[in-house]
Amino acid sequence: MKRNRWIAYLQLLGFPEGLPFVLFCSLMGSLVPEIPVFLAIGVSIAGNLAIFSFAQIYKHISNAPEDAFSPSKSDPNPISAGLVSLRAARIGVYLSLSLAVIASFLLNRLNIVLTMVSVVLTLALFHPNIRFSNRLFLGFNQRHFLYGGIFFLNSIIATQARPNTVEILFPMLFVVSYYLLIRVEEIRVAHPQHPTTGFWRIIFGASLLVSALLTFFLLRPLPFWVIALWAFLAAVQLSVSHSSQHEPNTLQPLYLLKVFEVSGVISFLVYLILIFIKPY
Numbered sequence: 001m002k003r004n005r006w007i008a009y010l011q012l013l014g015f016p017e018g019l020p021f022v023l024f025c026s027l028m029g030s031l032v033p034e035i036p037v038f039l040a041i042g043v044s045i046a047g048n049l050a051i052f053s054f055a056q057i058y059k060h061i062s063n064a065p066e067d068a069f070s071p072s073k074s075d076p077n078p079i080s081a082g083l084v085s086l087r088a089a090r091i092g093v094y095l096s097l098s099l100a101v102i103a104s105f106l107l108n109r110l111n112i113v114l115t116m117v118s119v120v121l122t123l124a125l126f127h128p129n130i131r132f133s134n135r136l137f138l139g140f141n142q143r144h145f146l147y148g149g150i151f152f153l154n155s156i157i158a159t160q161a162r163p164n165t166v167e168i169l170f171p172m173l174f175v176v177s178y179y180l181l182i183r184v185e186e187i188r189v190a191h192p193q194h195p196t197t198g199f200w201r202i203i204f205g206a207s208l209l210v211s212a213l214l215t216f217f218l219l220r221p222l223p224f225w226v227i228a229l230w231a232f233l234a235a236v237q238l239s240v241s242h243s244s245q246h247e248p249n250t251l252q253p254l255y256l257l258k259v260f261e262v263s264g265v266i267s268f269l270v271y272l273i274l275i276f277i278k279p280y
Contacts, residue, residue, distance in 0.1 A: 008083035011076055012092060014056030018142035020262045022052050025148040025175055027268035029155025031221040032171055037159045038276055040107065044158035047103030048151040051115060053096040055122045055147065059133070059140065061089050062126040074186075075141040110157045118150050136187050136194075137180075145179035167219055174211040178257070180204045185254035226271045233263035 010016060026048045030041045060067075060077045064086070067077035078084040097119070104115040125133040125140060132138045140147075152175045156168060181204040188197040216227055237259050 005083065008078035008081070011078045012057055012060055012084050012089060013053045013096075014142050015053075018052055018056065019049075020258070020265050021143045021148065021179075022048050022151060023265045024261050024268075025151035026155045027265065027272070028171055028175055029152040030159065030272070031268060032156050032163055032167055033159045036272060036275060038272075040158040040160070041155065041272070043103050043106050044111070044155045047100050047107070047111065047115065047158075048154055050096045050100035050103060051118045051150070051154075052147065054093060054100060055118070055125075055140070056142075057089055057092045057096060058122050059126045061086065061093065062128060062131075072141075074190075107158045108160065111154055114150050114154050114157070118147065121146055121150070136191075137183060139183070139186070141186065143179050143182055145176045145183065148175050148179045170211050170214040170219060171221065173207065174215045177204050177208040177211055178261075181208055182254065182257050185252075185257065189252075189254060222268075222271060226267050229270065230260070230263050230267040233266055234260050237263060 023045065026041075026045045030036055030044070060079050064077055064079040067080035071077065071080065079086060079089050100115050100118070101112075104111040124130050125138060133140055138144075138146075149172060152172055153168075156163065181201070184197055184200045184204055187194055188201070191197075216222060238256075241259075
């Protein structure tokens with residue numbers, strides 16, 4: 001029973017499914033500056049996790065009446081399922097928002113602005129009188145391209161670095177295209193007959209490919225061995241999933257994109273750890 005309660009609280013926060021998303025965007029932003037500032041990276045990641053939790057809890061609170069009648073398998077709502085009380089969820093909203101604001105104040109003014117933007121975005125997506133999330137491309141399970149852009153910028157600004165516009169633009173386009181493509185695949189799985197998914201798959205896929213080439217081979221925020229490690233870990237993860245047969249859709253584009261996301265997070269963390277311990 002206690003285990004089920006912990007699982008319900010994790011679902012309320014959007015974890016563990018959403019953790020790779022937050023880390024991927026945050027670490028990508030942390031790798032743009034030439035010299036990582038590890039304390040600032042840690043605070044910005046904590047702030048991004050708090051923003052993500054705030055958005056997830058607010059979403060579950062707002063959607064609880066609807067989810068009670070039509071629960072989502074891909075995004076279960078522990079409030080409508082009776083596993084988490086509305087009072088506990090509201091306390092979680094205030095705590096996560098407070099943590100996000102504190103983290104932004106520990107960084108700088110632009111981080112405060114981005115935190116406020118994320119609050120406005122959450123209200124616009126899920127407030128009962130607005131609900132932009134009802135539009136297909138603005139739907140939000142555990143990944144959303146607009147939050148990805150905010151997390152990415154939060155990490156860049158936190159380091160106090162001043163990269164030029166090109167150094168921000170292409171990695172930002174890569175992150176946004178990545179999660180737009182994931183959203184298109186989610187729509188394609190949920191609505192196989194949707195007429196425009198094929199067109200947007202081509203557009204966002206091309207944007208992802210071009211921005212990835214420009215980011216990793218022109219700007220080179222990462223050495224090539226990290227990119228090779230990223231590809232190797234993705235291949236290992238896919239081979240293990242395929243051989244164990246726990247994941248029947250290992251060749252589906254949505255699953256492949258999530259595998260690359262997790263592998264990227266691990267590769268980025270290895271790289272940052274090596275940079276951190278190098279002086280010692």
